[in-house]
Amino acid sequence: MKTDIQIAQEAEMLHIREVAAQLGIQEDELELYGSYKAKLTDELMEKVKNRKDGKLILVTAINPTPAGEGKTTTSVGLGEAFGRMGKKAVLALREPSLGPCFGIKGGAAGGGYAQVVPMEDLNLHFTGDFHAITSANNLLAALLDNHIQQGNELNIDPRQVVWKRCMDMNDRVLRNIVVGLGSKMDGMVREDHFVITVASEIMAVLCLADDMADLKKRLGRIIVAYNFEGKPVTADDLKATGAMAALLKDALKPNLIQTLEHTPAIIHGGPFANIAHGCNSVRATKTALKLADYVVTEAGFGADLGAEKFLDIKCRMAGLKPDAVVLVATVRALKYNGGVPKADLSTENLEALKRGIVNLEKHIENLQKYHVPVVVTLNSFLTDTRAETEYVQQFCQERGCEFALSEVWEKGGEGGAALAEKVLKTLEEKESNFKPLYESSLSLTEKIETVAKEIYGADGVSYAPAALKELKRIEELGMGDFPVCMAKTQYSLSDDQTKLGRPSGFTVNVREVYVSAGAGFVVAVTGAIMTMPGLGKAPAAYGIDVSDEGVITGLF
Numbered sequence: 001m002k003t004d005i006q007i008a009q010e011a012e013m014l015h016i017r018e019v020a021a022q023l024g025i026q027e028d029e030l031e032l033y034g035s036y037k038a039k040l041t042d043e044l045m046e047k048v049k050n051r052k053d054g055k056l057i058l059v060t061a062i063n064p065t066p067a068g069e070g071k072t073t074t075s076v077g078l079g080e081a082f083g084r085m086g087k088k089a090v091l092a093l094r095e096p097s098l099g100p101c102f103g104i105k106g107g108a109a110g111g112g113y114a115q116v117v118p119m120e121d122l123n124l125h126f127t128g129d130f131h132a133i134t135s136a137n138n139l140l141a142a143l144l145d146n147h148i149q150q151g152n153e154l155n156i157d158p159r160q161v162v163w164k165r166c167m168d169m170n171d172r173v174l175r176n177i178v179v180g181l182g183s184k185m186d187g188m189v190r191e192d193h194f195v196i197t198v199a200s201e202i203m204a205v206l207c208l209a210d211d212m213a214d215l216k217k218r219l220g221r222i223i224v225a226y227n228f229e230g231k232p233v234t235a236d237d238l239k240a241t242g243a244m245a246a247l248l249k250d251a252l253k254p255n256l257i258q259t260l261e262h263t264p265a266i267i268h269g270g271p272f273a274n275i276a277h278g279c280n281s282v283r284a285t286k287t288a289l290k291l292a293d294y295v296v297t298e299a300g301f302g303a304d305l306g307a308e309k310f311l312d313i314k315c316r317m318a319g320l321k322p323d324a325v326v327l328v329a330t331v332r333a334l335k336y337n338g339g340v341p342k343a344d345l346s347t348e349n350l351e352a353l354k355r356g357i358v359n360l361e362k363h364i365e366n367l368q369k370y371h372v373p374v375v376v377t378l379n380s381f382l383t384d385t386r387a388e389t390e391y392v393q394q395f396c397q398e399r400g401c402e403f404a405l406s407e408v409w410e411k412g413g414e415g416g417a418a419l420a421e422k423v424l425k426t427l428e429e430k431e432s433n434f435k436p437l438y439e440s441s442l443s444l445t446e447k448i449e450t451v452a453k454e455i456y457g458a459d460g461v462s463y464a465p466a467a468l469k470e471l472k473r474i475e476e477l478g479m480g481d482f483p484v485c486m487a488k489t490q491y492s493l494s495d496d497q498t499k500l501g502r503p504s505g506f507t508v509n510v511r512e513v514y515v516s517a518g519a520g521f522v523v524a525v526t527g528a529i530m531t532m533p534g535l536g537k538a539p540a541a542y543g544i545d546v547s548d549e550g551v552i553t554g555l556f
Contacts, residue, residue, distance in 0.1 A: 004111045004556050008119035011260050019258045023090060023291040031253065033127050036118050039253040040266070040287060042211075048290040054088075055323045055427055056289060059298040060307035060367070062359050063500075064490055066342050067332040070111065070379040070409060074328045074416075075298045077114035077408020078423065080261040081416030082294050090292040091116070091265040094280045094300065095130065095255070096123050097198045097272070099170040099533055102541040107556060108270075112409030114416070116257055116265045120552050129206075130168045130197050130270070132251035136219075136244040137166045137202045143240045144224050145179070149187050154237055155227040158190045162514060163224035164531075168197035172534030195531040198272045204519035206248060207269035207281040208317055215252060216245050222518040232477065234517070254284040261413050264292075273300025274490045275531045277309040277521065282318040301490035303327060303363040304455050311370050312436050312451075313483045313521055321434045324373045324426050326419070328406075329360050331384045331392065337501045346383035353388055357395055358502035362493060364399050366455050369437060373430035375402040377419045379409070402426050440481045444471050444513075447484045448524050452508040456493045463510045467524070470513040474522055479515055487525040495527030 002010075016038045017027045029044035059078065061071040075091060082089035093116070096108035107123035109115050116122060125131065141163055148156055167174070174194035180187035197203060201222055209215035220236035227233055235241050254268035268284035271277050278300035279285075288295040299306030307325065314320065331353065332345040338356030340349055360376070367374045376396040378389060389405065396403040404422040407415030438450045445461070452458040463471070474480065491497035494506045512525040525531070535541075543554035 004109075004115060005119060005553065007113060007260070008109070008115050008117050009551070011117050013117055013258060014262050016256060016258070019262060019264050020256060023088075023264055025291070030256070036257065037121060037127060038256045039127060039250065040256055041253065045283065045287050048287065051290040053289040054293040054295050056285070056320060057294065057296050057324050057326060057423060058307065058310060058322045059296060059326045059328065060303040061301075061328040062333060062363050063302040063304065063337075063492060065333040065336040067330060067336045067345055069328050069330055069333055071298055071328045072108050073110040073112065073114045073409050074326065074377060074379055074406050074419070075296050076110035076116055076259050076265075077406060077412060077416035078326065078419055079263045079265070079296045080114060080259050080408070080413030081420035082296070083261055083263040084413040084417065085420060087294055088292045089263060089294040089296065090288045091259070091263065092280055092285045092288040092295055092297040093265060093267050094298070095126055095267050095270040097130070097196065097270055098124070098168045099196050099198070101555065102535075102544065103170045103533065103539050104536050113260055113412035114408035116259050116267065118257065120555060122257065122267065123555055127255050129251040129255070129268070132247050133200060133202045133206060134166055134168055134197045136247040137197070137200045139244060139247065140222070140224060140235055140238070140240050141165045143238050145187050147238055154233050155229070156225045156233055157228045158188055160226040161190065161192070161224070162226070163222075164193040164195050166195050166197045166200045170196065170533040170535045172532065175530065175532045193532075196272070196533060198270050199275045199531045201516045201519055202244070202248075203269065203271045204277055204516055204521075206251060207271060207277070207279060208314070208519055209252065210282065212245065212249070212252060215248065216241055218518040218520070219244050220518075223515060252283070254281060254287060273306035273309060275487045275529060277313050277485050277519070278306040279310050279314045282314065285320065286318065303366055304493050305486070305488065305490055307367065308437070308451060308455050309485060311434070312438070313485060315434065316436050316440075316483060317520060321432060322372050323432045324375060324423055324430075325367050326423065327360070327363055327367060327374055327376045327401075328379055329376065329392070330379045330381060331388045332381055334360060334392070339500075348385045348388060350387060350391060353391060356501055357392065359493070359500070361395070361399070362457060362502045364396070364401060368400070369454060371433040371435055373426045373432060375404065375419070375422050375426050377404050377406045380405050380407045440483070444475060444480055444482070444484060444522055448486070448510065451484065451486055456508060457502065457504060458494065458506055458508045461508045461510060464512065467510045467513040474513070474515045477515070479517060479522065482515070482520055482522045485516070485521045485523045487523055487529045487531070489527055489529055495529070
């Protein structure tokens with residue numbers, strides 16, 4: 001059996017101008033990065049902005065398990081299926097982070113015959129967007145420490161510096177560090193921290209900005225520290241905004257590549273959904289809606305994280321309205337939620353399936369709270385039995401959801417035909433009356449508790465004293481109307497990754513709160529979640545190599 005990277009490397013790609021032509025894009029409306037990648041120009045986005053929007057389809061999933069769910073694979077396969085049906089469709093997806101590629105999760109190009117290509121480029125440096133975001137983040141950090149060193153005119157309290165450095169790699173030893181060691185000329189000694197680039201506020205700002213003017217406003221509002229009087233110090237105060245915008249000028253433009261079946265794919269931005277807001281850029285999604293009749297997008301991890309943030313943060317801020325949601329599950333993952341060890345998931349086990357399907361049930365209930373039609377798709381594996389598949393189908397139909405099997409990993413667009421037909425049927429027959437879960441006028445604690453109770457199924461929320469103090473300060477600063485971005489483990493509906501299925505009788509523990517003033521949301525950090533992941537005992541990096549001929553192996 002061929003690996004994902006072998007399938008991708010054997011693909012015959014079209015020149016990117018031919019892919020663009022499917023969407024009516026001229027070559028002079030592209031900024032070419034070789035033959036198979038391009039950025040969309042500002043002129044193109046301005047030209048299409050008044051066109052009618054296509055239909056927006058969000059792909060999300062149950063909580064991830066070691067068995068795999070295939071959310072990106074399903075998204076890509078659905079886009080390919082639309083293409084085979086003669087529909088004008090485009091994908092709007094996130095860029096992968098290097099951290100998971102060399103850690104444990106792998107890349108984010110899809111899999112099998114439902115991939116976006118060039119796969120190696122996308123999973124590695126791509127068009128340099130993440131490098132630009134990292135550089136802008138760390139420029140702001142450098143200007144902050146330099147300001148303190150050069151006399152500290154703004155009276156910044158070094159004990160209240162909240163801006164963190166970043167890098168796009170898992171590196172646990174950088175979570176908590178000390179900077180400024182050495183002589184007086186080496187800066188003031190203080191505690192500092194790193195986050196992974198996909199958790200940087202610069203990433204969120206880039207993904208939520210409408211254009212360069214909006215980007216600069218958002219960058220300027222970023223709070224980097226507080227002065228000795230407790231008042232916020234911003235990037236504008238440090239005169240950092242213009243230089244950061246210069247670094248991000250090209251990164252602000254969405255990227256165009258293709259699937260294995262040449263469906264156009266706009267790939268842009270990549271915040272994690274467990275520690276950030278988990279959605280591709282507003283610019284990419286809005287542009288895609290103007291270019292195609294059907295736009296397939298996704299949000300990271302399970303629906304309790306990515307979909308909630310897509311619906312409560314991105315859609316709220318950008319005025320987007322999803323027309324349908326596709327919820328991805330697998331028989332294997334549901335049995336894992338039912339207590340079956342990973343090694344035994346290939347054996348039919350209806351009792352475990354019945355125990356574990358409560359995870360899918362909760363996600364269906366959650367999505368229906370947003371008044372958007374839901375289609376459940378079962379990502380098919382060869383080991384799935386007919387009895388197991390039929391049980392899941394009946395379970396979904398009893399809850400008012402359309403259901404379809406997906407075989408896109410094995411068959412590409414052909415294997416997504418049944419799903420595409422169900423999505424089209426849903427778009428034709430069911431109206432979306434999308435509404436966010438909570439009103440902006442609620443207090444921050446009310447918003448956090450609404451998500452915890454309604455989406456996670458918690459009994460309540462407990463707050464560390466420092467978190468309550470910070471919530472009070474954020475509201476006093478006039479940012480109490482911001483939505484909340486929950487940082488939580490992806491492996492459970494609760495904040496404890498060991499609680500599988502549909503846990504109950506638990507409390508969500510908020511240990512830390514901070515405001516992302518430029519992005520426009522408040523982050524609540526729960527449980528043991530880390531904003532700088534670490535590598536495992538045997539990271540994926542061990543298996544990645546390059547042959548003497550320059551062919552990459554082991555990337556997935």
